Amino acid sequence: MIGLTHYLVLSAVLFCIGLYGALTRRNAVIILMCIELMLNAVNISLIAFSSYIVPQLLTGQIFAIFVMVVAVAEVAVGLAIILAIFRHFKDIDIDNINLLKW
Amino acid sequence: MGQAVAFWIMAVVIVGAALAVVFLRNVFRAALLLILCFIGVAGIYITLSADFLAAVQILVYVGAISVLIILAIMMTRGIQKGSPANKLRIPAVIVAAALLGILIYAVTTSPWNVSSQPPLTDTTGPLATQLFSENGYILPVLTGATLLLVAILGAIVITRENKENKK
Numbered sequence: 001m002i003g004l005t006h007y008l009v010l011s012a013v014l015f016c017i018g019l020y021g022a023l024t025r026r027n028a029v030i031i032l033m034c035i036e037l038m039l040n041a042v043n044i045s046l047i048a049f050s051s052y053i054v055p056q057l058l059t060g061q062i063f064a065i066f067v068m069v070v071a072v073a074e075v076a077v078g079l080a081i082i083l084a085i086f087r088h089f090k091d092i093d094i095d096n097i098n099l100l101k102w
Numbered sequence: 103m104g105q106a107v108a109f110w111i112m113a114v115v116i117v118g119a120a121l122a123v124v125f126l127r128n129v130f131r132a133a134l135l136l137i138l139c140f141i142g143v144a145g146i147y148i149t150l151s152a153d154f155l156a157a158v159q160i161l162v163y164v165g166a167i168s169v170l171i172i173l174a175i176m177m178t179r180g181i182q183k184g185s186p187a188n189k190l191r192i193p194a195v196i197v198a199a200a201l202l203g204i205l206i207y208a209v210t211t212s213p214w215n216v217s218s219q220p221p222l223t224d225t226t227g228p229l230a231t232q233l234f235s236e237n238g239y240i241l242p243v244l245t246g247a248t249l250l251l252v253a254i255l256g257a258i259v260i261t262r263e264n265k266e267n268k269k
Binding site: 001002003004005006007008009010012013014015016017018019020021023024025026027029030032033034036037040043044047048050051052053054055056058061062064065066068069070071072073074075076077079080081082083084086087090092093095 | 105106109113116117120121123124129132133136139140143146147149150151152154155158159162163166167170171173174175177178179185186187188190191193194195197198199201202205206209210214215216217219220221222225228229232233239242246249250252253254256257258260261263
């Protein structure tokens with residue numbers, strides 16, 4: 001029988017895969033993709049909580065809708081920033097984009 | 103029983119596709135597997151009886167976000183260089199594994215207050231009632247609409263080439 005714990009463990013695994021990718025990859029687009037993986041993991045756990053703990057209230061699903069809205073805005077602005085950086089440096093390797101690093 | 107089979111299939115698809123996104127060298131294949139991962143997440147929503155959110159997941163993530171990401175890959179030269187790892191690989195493995203261990207320990211040992219009622223099966227109408235009713239979430243909905251408008255305008259302004267500066 002599948003319970004709440006299964007969904008939460010799946011969400012934790014997906015979140016940690018996304019975290020590892022966001023920390024180690026050097027391509028900026030891959031980093032954005034990994035952040036999307038982490039947001040999806042959070043959505044899975046929100047909806048699992050919603051349908052196991054408060055099944056008649058849908059609170060977690062409404063939170064998941066707002067997470068999606070913010071994720072879309074973040075992806076649009078993030079990809080625009082990546083395109084602007086690419087136009088300026090001719091590169092999206094974030095190890096080479098270190099003007100603010102000391 | 104059916105829910106268990108669907109859950110395990112979707113879980114294997116999601117974790118496999120996510121690992122491929124992180125470890126594949128080819129950026130374009132990684133983006134295609136990210137789409138597969140989003141579809142698996144939509145299937146997980148269906149097993150949780152969140153039908154409206156599954157549809158939104160397909161429309162927004164599979165339809166819009168993945169197209170944006172593939173467009174960005176095509177406009178930058180990410181495909182030739184692949185996606186190499188930086189020098190943080192071993193600390194990142196340690197951090198991610200430690201976080202995974204802590205999360206799994208916390209999730210499996212917490213006494214969750216699981217309700218015995220069945221979840222709502224038709225969620226679209228109740229969701230709309232909660233989102234748009236007067237003592238519901240109408241203020242966050244309007245704030246979200248403003249956020250989307252500002253994000254679109256910001257994306258246009260950032261990506262537009264500045265012709266005056268070039269001359």
